[in-house]
Amino acid sequence: MKTSALLLIFGLFLTACNAPQNAAVAPSPTENDATAQPVQNQTKSKLIVVTTVAPITNIVSNIAGDRTEVKGIIPEGTDSHTFEPRPSDADLLSKANLIIVNGLRLEAPTEKLAKTSKPKETNVYELGNNTINEAQWIFDFSFPKEKGDPNPHLWVNPKYAEAYAKLAAKQLTQLDPEGKEYYAQNLNNYLQRLDALDKVSREVVASIPAKNRKLLTYHDSWAYWAREYGFEVIGAIQPSDFKEPSAQDVAKLIDQIRKTGVPAIFGSEVYPSKVEEQIAREAKVKIANTADDELPGTGSANAIENTNPQHTYIGMMANNLRIIAENLGGNPQLVDKLNTTNVVGPATTATK
Template identity: 30%
Template sequence: MKLTSRRHRATSAAALGSILGLVLAACTGTPGSSGQPTAGVPSPAPDALRVVATTTVLADMVQEVGGEHVSVHSLVPKGGEVHTFDPTPSDATTVADAQLLVMNGLGLDEWLGYIAADAGGGNIPVVELAEDLEGVTYLEGDEHEGEDEHEGEDEHEGEAFNPHLWLNVQYTILYVERLADTLIEVDPDHADAYAARAAEYVAELEELDSWAREQMATIPDENRRVISFHEAFPYFAQAYGLEIVGTVIDAPGQDPSAGEVTALIDAVRDEEAVAIFTEAQFPTTAAERISEETGVDIVGELYNDSLGDAPVDSYLGMMRWNVEQVVEALQ
């Protein structure tokens, strides 16, 4: 289990330090409801552990394991974008008041470490759910994610890995097991409850994974070559038998150049991709141009970093939705 205090870069610390100064001087607000997981949330007990997660996906996992013994807030709101998230003064206050911080790691949400450090949060426990998990085949990331995450640390030093492990349900089970261990360590008075809820959730995840594999197995072999919007789905593809032959954008927040769009159009034709999948929180302009030039349909809005409204207001619902969209499009 990785339970640490985060280091941070001085360049980002200065900016976030200014934010925190404004907060502590003039702000005592509480987190807004837009940052809370929404699916079947129990009312927290009076002594509930205050947990702050970076995304709604991770917050939902915390809620599933913690139940009434946790009060969970997601910094990136529903429909938000973790890659380009810009912390606010209210976020700094929320982090400073937390008793546990939950992040993905692998460069996806390193900004949480900057906030925690500048909030004087060196003593707040932090768990990075994706780091150094046994049994995971880490896939290569790009230069925009994880490039300095491993500076001076562990056996992955200097490497960049794709951080979207949770789109393989088997890897999410590893997240949940680490999360349960962390909650038990931080709040041992409720250890039995955490262990029991984690076991129930893992059983649901195992059922989801089996269903997903059965559904994905119905896709014809010749229809398994697709274009994704960005590098979020390699673990999904690896687990469930797709081949991603290209992505519309290199990194969130960076529109593709004309040359990159042209190269992708050529790749779609050469690789005989059968579908272009968009993502709910991103514009579709570039994908639409590629579709117009190649005749390959844009199909389905997939979810990855953020939950949405029902039926995608939980991790379980999000993954069911993604599988259903993919299977329907590729039959």
Template identity: 70%
Template structure:
């Protein structure tokens, strides 16, 4: 009997060893919470959850988080982030969050209020926009006038600020999950290289546009920080500060600006479809094209680990914008073709070489 027991023990160890050798997991270990999850009579540790807001931020953060952490965006793509009202199901997601990363600068006030009331006591909320820019560098403009107190919050459209968002994501992920430090820093290094390429291509595209055409009139006023760094002038915005449609008086002023500046094109928004943009372009006899500041191109997920479309990324969104600007302002859109828009982690990472 002892011999039989010994043989069975040896056989069990041999089989377990064989199974392990056939299923080696070379992926980085998933970070887990210290709070166990009970299912029936079994207990598991659950993956860490980071909740974000708009799609570009979700994509940037998930490029750093990779496989160690689940990243979930609250605000659906193509939704007005300024007026978005979170759903009851969002409170359930926020209640499970181990870390919450928002833009801040008063962009997502309803979502932040819900996050503060729903999140676990120890879960931190970081406003990475407020961490990125000092008040002296805030921009107030057509849609965000100084008398209302809130600056233009669209920092991520500027490549330099997007890079800082990535650095802050790495910093806060390491605070949450110190064991993943090397993994997060490697992803950060690769992603910053991708953003450096984006910056170089942006400067080349801008240089290809005649100086007299480096002017922007957009529907939603989201290009202010990009324009300041890349040598463009924002001459106006169609959407007023109350986010309603412009009045007849507003439209008359915009038409005067277009005529005075001689811009060859104005730019609508994929997120804010408006017949007013078409009317203004027709009356001013200029071209109209749509750009995007928070809707990623094509079908896919803002989470890099769930996205198999190499264009459905923050870099892909900016590449599309550059191409549209060049096509309509007299520049060279072919310069954009050299950009690798894929994520540095996830299903599209194989396209990175």
């Protein structure tokens, strides 16, 4: 029996010695392996929301805050009507968990790429189409009814910007139900800022003599604002094909300005043109530039990363109100009370 026991022990020893050198050895339960983090402790990647023009990007980012990564796809200072997405944009769109666009046929090439690049489960949500119905569409100089595309610039009207913010909050909550309270708080704070913008807009308009409440702009983006605040849009320099106006068009505009007695016309920072200077010179009126999709302030061109406190949708509209008031006989100082900063994200200040 002693001999059998010794042989058994010797056999076990040989087996251990002949084991493969690279055999895995389970770590002790007490060992701390920094590379083996439990799944629940790993950082959860943020959801990605892709937007289009800078004002919409800024509105959405004020609701999304730091829970969601918001990326604007159309560079500021770019014509959103004719913008052609870059090859790299297809990759970004394919990774998006949600794509928020203005709709109303503003970003047709981008929407087309989004629908071909996105995963099937990704939603492309159109803000404009869910804010007004077809009976509320406006057709005008740059967007004639015979072409079929309505004026898509709803966000220039602060009341529609409020609707955009509410719709964005709803979409973000559906995407990220755990952030419901966070999005609701951001929305509440942001709506206070937009309500203040609406009130100041009405005060500025009231300060402008009634006979001067007329707009002639380069690109016709003020239609919904004018309808809301009692202005008349008397014309647009840029034709519906987005080309430069003909000599005949220019002559008609000069004659119209003289007849209406409007003291100023408004160009565009996105559509620089010497034609507007010619019109102003010959009609003997002032000229100033407004913006509808380029946010003010220097720094990063990205609407999210820029930390300038004026580089916001409200900052853009505040600048526009000042310019309109200064050139049409109103009181631009009324705008000074506005808080133009974000409610969350870069350049945030407390809600007043």
